[in-house]
Structures are given as structure tokens and as C-alpha cells.
Amino acid sequence: MDWRRFGVIALVIAILFGVVVLIGKNQTPPMVIITSMLATTIAVATPLTLGALSGIYCERAGVVNIGIEGMMLAAAFFGWLASIYMNSIFGFAPMPSLIVGVIAAVLSGALFALLHAALSITFKVDQIIGGTVINILAIGITGFLNRQLFFEEGSIFGGNVPHAPGILPSIRVPLLADVPTFGRMFDQQPITIAAIALVFITHYVLFYTRWGLRTRAVGEHPRAADTVGINVARMRYANVIIGGCMAGLGGAYFTLQSVPSFEPLMTNGRGFISLAAMIFGNWTPIGAWAASLVFGTAQAMQINLQFFRELILPEWAFLKNSYIVGLAPYILTMLILTGIIGKTTPPAADGVPYEK
């Protein structure tokens, strides 16, 4: 990550914050607006951050993964399903049910990743097609099971959607959360905290450990890795599955942390936006997190503007329409992917199957 890129990120975030502050400043003190925006940004950036980390593990090892969207959707569904089973059928308390739900989400992400790994590493299927298969499969399976289990006559839940065990409670970071005004930022739910921790863990793993060196080697020049005795296929499998776990945790965000329900297609393109964040962050964890925060800011703007709907000036009337503001993350994605913010360099062997 170069400083210029961080500069662009800071600038975009500042502009989006500025819009909200300008509109709301007569009703709410700017500091409160900024803190609220920051807290929302960090929270809604969670699935993007985890999705980008998923992409980083896969692509640094040389496997393109456009199936993150599908992995997240499947994880969101199966995590939710597991938590409901635990809670309604086996009668566990909400908290253990939610924890089992998170584990189930991570495992289903890993399982879909295993499929992607088998397709792209063992069977050398075109990786874009493999990823597309994952996406379509996830939409199909989750939509089908959702109907069959909950809405069909005679299904397990007999046409009634049972109550979910709720959402993961937020955790107050000791001391920091007690700071007036800004403390709000350090009052976050567990998946968000895990995502931020994983950003730094991934950075360390990739650039300071043997695992990371070998991962990057098989993604840059698999033959060179092979000639020094590294098992290319094994490294790639392991990293794709780790990536699947990241996407799975990102999926858990939707149904176990954000809202206590599942809707078909609820990931809503977040998996693809996280790929844009990964690219914008030049395949580095910290860069990708910064980029996820840009997208998070765009979404936080949409959420926060709703509080100030009445204050929006007539000539800014388009901001009243949350659908238009809601386009911001997607427009940002397109701008970023056109490469106007400088060139990024993917790993040299990204997407290329290794032939011995």
C-alpha cells in the first residue's frame, strides 16, 4: 500500500462524512455525528473486511475466488439454521446457540471453499467458472432449503418461522469504550472485533511467517516453490479453505450479528464489493481493510442520513431518496475497478492452475 492510496481513502471518507455533518449540524453536534458515523462504518465494513481477507488468502496462494458472495450467503443461511436448531429444537440457551451458529457458518464457508479448491486445483477448472458455480449453488441451496424448511406445509417448522435466538451482543472494549463521545466506536459486536483482529493477524501471517512466505511463493511462482520442495497443491488447498472460513465468518455477520433473520440473496453483492476492496488494497490485509472502510462509510452515510431526512435542503433533495444514496458503494466499486486510483499488481500466478 502506498501513501497516495491511503490519501485517496482518507479523502473519500472525509467527503462522505462532511456531507452528513453539513446536513445534520444544526440538530446534532458534529462530534456526535462523526462518532456515530465511525461506529456504523466500522460495523458495516465487517463483512467486506472478512470477504476481502478471504480473497487475499485465496489469491495470494494463486487461486482466484469470485465465489466469496456465495460462500457468505451459504454461511449466513447455515449459521442461522444451526442457531435456530440449537435454540428451538434442542432447547439450548440463546448464547450457546449463537456460538454454534457462528461455528456452523465458518464450517459451511470452509466446505464451499473445499469445493472451489477441488474444482480449481485438482480438476483445474477455469477459476472464474468455479467461483460462479459456487455463487449459483449457494443461491439455489439457500433459497430451496429456506422454502422447504420453513414455508412449505408439512416441513420441519410447519410453515412457521421460529424465533431466532437473537443477535450477538456487543462487547465494550475496557477503558476505551468509556471515553466520552468517541467511546461509542469501541462498543462493537464480536464478529466486527474478530474481523479487525484478523486483519492484523493476516498481515503478520502473510509477511512475517513461514506459512505466509510459502503462500505468497505458490501464488507468485509455483514452479519455484515446487523446486524447493514446497507442495503447491497442499498450500493452495489450505489457503483456499482458510479463505472460506473468513468468508463464512463474514456470512455469520448477516444473520447472527446484524439481524436475527435470513432472507434469500441477503448478501446483496457484498462478496463482490469485498473483492473490489481486496484489489483496491493491492492484496494487502491492511489496505483491504482501509478500502472496506470506504465502502462502509458509503453505507454508513445512507444509514445516518435517515436521521436527518427533514433537514436536507430542497436543492439536495436527491439525498432524501435512500436508494440513490444506497448506490454509493456500487458506484465507488466501479470507479475503483476502472483503476483511476493507480495500478494494482495481483500475484503473478493468480488464477493459473499449476501444471507439473
Next chain:
Amino acid sequence: MTENYMLSEARPEPRRRIETNIVLEAKGITKQFPGVLANDKVNFDLRKGEIHALLGENGAGKSTLMNLIYGLHRPDKGDVIVNGKTAAIHSPNDSISLGIGMVHQHFMLIPVFTVAENVMLGDETIKRGALDRNTVAAKINEISKQYGLDADPNALVGDLPVGLQQRVEIVKTLYRNAEIVILDEPTAVLTPQEAEDLFRIMRDLTARGVSIIFITHKLKEALAIADRITVMRAGRVINTVLPSETDSAQLANMMVGRQVILTVDKKDHEAKEAVLKVENLSVRDQRDLETVHHVSFFVRGGEVLGIAGVQGNGQTELSEALTGLRHPTGGKVFISGHDVTGKPPRVMTETGLAHIPEDRQRHGLVMSYSVADNMALCDYYHPPFSKRGVIQPKALDENARRLISAFDVRTPSPFVNAGKLSGGNQQKVIVARELSRSVKLVIANQPTRGLDVGSIEYIHSVIVKMRDNGAAVLLVSAELDEIMALSDRIAVMYRGQIVAMVETKKSTREQLGLWMAGAHVETA
């Protein structure tokens, strides 16, 4: 059979040292690839502290044998014996732990990694869970100093020149305590000076007890540096000889299996008027640096002008500008009086230019197209290849069959992808396409790089034939021998300028070498 040397497994040469000195022995190695018997009962041995050259043309089975010894492939039959014990080598891990290191022809280095990261990869030193870069760097410095290898552990490999990258590869093997080092065509990518440095390093290594297998197809190098030379052809060992008891002609015979003419047969020839005229040409490279500065010269019909120079002195950009692949930033280019400055390649081609590009796989061929399609790339849009905008497969096919036999291209059929052919045959496809047209000017950039003796001989004869038929030939080559053998006049390029222009007859190797190294002497 016109072969001077019968294929045989027996080596007539008596062993002069005791058996225990043999550090590595391959016995009866056989490896079958689909359609090719790559190694056929190969026997080979390496003594402690010697440089043993393995000589042969491309496809003779040298690299296969080494990949088997290194564990990248498994032999179908035969044993590898290391230090007197039969070794089970299943993967590079096994060979590395037996003290075998290999420097591959295409470097196994990761450009975005530092030297230290490249060296430690697969054999990392770990301190408290993290990579211990300092310890590795210290060890690299120590090895580097000991053998005069001059490798900076913190440099990014992608920033290093090719010669230094190769040293990093050598450090990689020594870092793993290799006592047997296999060098696969190490000089193919080096300038003459870098090759000299490499030979010095090789001698240093053997003086310290390292044994080296030196794979090459260059006779001179084998004769210059090897203690013994083993020649392979068509998957078999032909013979093992001492350099003092053989010569180039004999080795070439063994390699190719027939008499080879090593000197180019070139008669004096009267040059006509200038075909290519270059006036004050300046060119920038992709980093926007001016790599050709105000160059002027001409090439007459019926002569070969050789451009000598160490690689990277502007030759690439010059030939790209002359063939329409790169826009010059200043000056003029004329072909037969037509101003073609900055014109696209098609205009150049139609004016009578034939181009044999430097990178044959990227700029000379479409690797995934058939031989027949590649042979029509210059005129596919004309009748008879196209009629009313539709390609005529029959015409392409006939053209290809004619050229395949005329230019002796070894291909199973015209429909095989160009990428499947050997380097020599790929080059023949390009030569056939370019030189079968009516051509006034030939620009050949490194036309024989990486080719085997037979193909080099053939390409050279074609170039001389074009000249004798009255075409102007501009030959760019990093091989001074090639320049001197083919050219009528020689221009030396140094840092983007032509620093000398001489007639070949009046030049000497030493003088040219000085000019190439930047010693500015008045133009003779």
C-alpha cells in the same frame, strides 16, 4: 548410416581415479514421455570437484536426465547413486537433503521477493514463530563473500540484472549445503562478460570441493571449462571425452550425428544502393527513458550490417522502432526511399520488410495458433489466403506444406499449435513466413538465441542466402561470434549510440569487445 559415432552405452575412456571419488552416478536411466523416449538407458557419473559438461542439442534429453536426478520427475527404470548409496529421490526435498542443488535454465526466483526471502524459501529459519531474516541475511553474506558471489540479501530480485539473479540461484543451492550443483544452460541468458564471471565462480566452487554438472549446447563453453564432456543425442549418451582429446568439430559430430559446418560459408558480395536509411533516430522505452540517441546509419542491398553490443544498450528499442512496433521520438526511417517513420507494422511489411523478432514466442508467433495459421500471419488478408473477407483454409494448408518442406520445419502436421514445436522449429516457422515473401530488408534480432547447432547452422545459411539474393540485412545479436561470422560491416551500440562502425575484415574481436564495453575509440 552416415553417423561417425555409433550410439553406444559403453564409454571407452578408462577411469583414472578410484571409484570412491564418484559422488553421483546414474545407471541405466530410462524415461518415456508420451511419444518420446527422453532417456534411453543413460549412464552418467560425476567425480568430486570436477566440472562435467553434459552437451547436446535441445531435446537430446539433458534436462530430462537432470530433472530425474533432482526429483522433479521419476525415472521408469534405472538408479541414481549418490555417494555410493542408491538414492530414492521422489521429490526435490529428497535431492536437496542429499546435497544436490540445481540452477534451472528459467530461474526459479520470485521477482517480488528479496534475495533473502528467495534463498530461504522452503528452508526457512524461524525465531519465535516468525521468519528470522537477520540470521538468513548473515548466512547469505557469508556464502556470498566466501565464493565472491556479491549478493545483497535485502535487494529485490526483480530489480537485479540477470547475471546477479543467477548468482542468487547459486547462493540458494549453497545455502542448502549443496555439494553437487547442476547448472542448466546457465550461459544462455548471460552476456559474454557475465559468462566469464560465471566460469570464474564455477572454478572457485570446484576448488572448494563442489562438483558441478554443466548442461550446455555450446561447444566452446564445454571445451573451455569442463574437466570431462558427456555428449547426449536423442535420449542416449553418445560418449564421454576429455576436452584435451577432442575438438569442436568432433563434438559437433557427436551432438548432431552428422558433419556440421561450424564456419559460415560466405562469399564476397557486391553491395548495391542503400535499402534502409536511418537518420538521427531517437527512441524511448516503456519507462519513457531515451534509450536510442540520434542514431544514423544505412544498410545496402546485398550486405549484412551487424549491430553488436551488450544487451540492453538500446538494440531492442532500435529494432522495435525500425519494425513499426514502437514510435520513434525523433528522426527518420526510410525503406527503399519511402518514409516509413512511425508507420504501423503492416505498412513496413508491405514495403518489403521481413522481421525476425527478438522474443519469438511473444512477438514472432501466436503460440496457440497452428503452424499453418502462423505461416500466413503476414498475408492472411490477401488472396489467395482470403477471398472476399473469408479465410481459405485450403490455401493456408498448401502454403504451410510448401514452406514446411522448403524450410525443413519438423512438425507432425501443419495443424499442430506453434507452441508445441521446439525452439528451433518455432524459429524456422517465423523464418519461413518472413523470408518466403519478396523481401528487400531483413531485420533479424537475436535470430539464433537458445537454438541448437543444427538450427543455428540453418538460420545462418538462410540469412547469407537472403544477402546473396540482394536483400539488405540488419542483424542484431549479443553473440559477437555470430556478428563476426555473418556481417559485412559491424556497428557497435553502447548506451543508445553507435560508437563504432567498421568493416568486418578490418576488425578484431578484441577491438570490438572494447567498444562494446564502452571504450570510445575513433571510428575506424
